[in-house]
């Protein structure tokens with residue numbers, strides 16, 4: 551976990567007077583599976599998960615078939631899953647995984663979703679843009695099986 555990032559978020563939230571935020575220092579799949587009641591989430595955002603771009607590390611990627619199952623349990627039918635990455639190979643993997651998942655349906659036409667207006671531009675995304683990477687957005691709707 552990036553503890554300094556959690557600390558920064560708490561400081562920023564305090565400075566802005568934000569009161570409706572809860573941070574959890576945990577492994578994301580475990581938090582999704584065990585901390586949240588089934589079908590309790592309106593929107594799940596997964597923006598710039600670590601790309602693990604070396605071949606021998608790609609199996610560590612978060613968005614893999616098991617993630618689709620875990621995300622589907624947490625999101626309510628009709629809810630939304632949004633993803634973004636600056637790593638083309640991971641974008642392809644995300645789209646393959648979610649296109650295959652019976653609990654999700656594409657909520658975009660064409661190859662990729664439009665940039666989600668509510669997605670704040672982070673330092674991480676700025677860095678990707680600076681080195682000329684394409685940013686890929688994906689949006690899926692949780693459907694009833």
Ligand SMILES: C[S@@+](CC[C@H](N)C(=O)[O-])C[C@H]1O[C@@H](n2cnc3c(N)ncnc32)[C@H](O)[C@@H]1O
Pocket residue numbers: 551552555576577578579597598599600672673674675
């Ligand atoms: C590449 S950064 C992107 C951060 C931010 N979403 C952004 O767009 O700037 C990936 C973040 O995911 C966190 N992370 C990686 N694996 C995780 C896991 N299994 N559970 C929870 N957080 C994780 C890292 O600590 C890091 O903060």
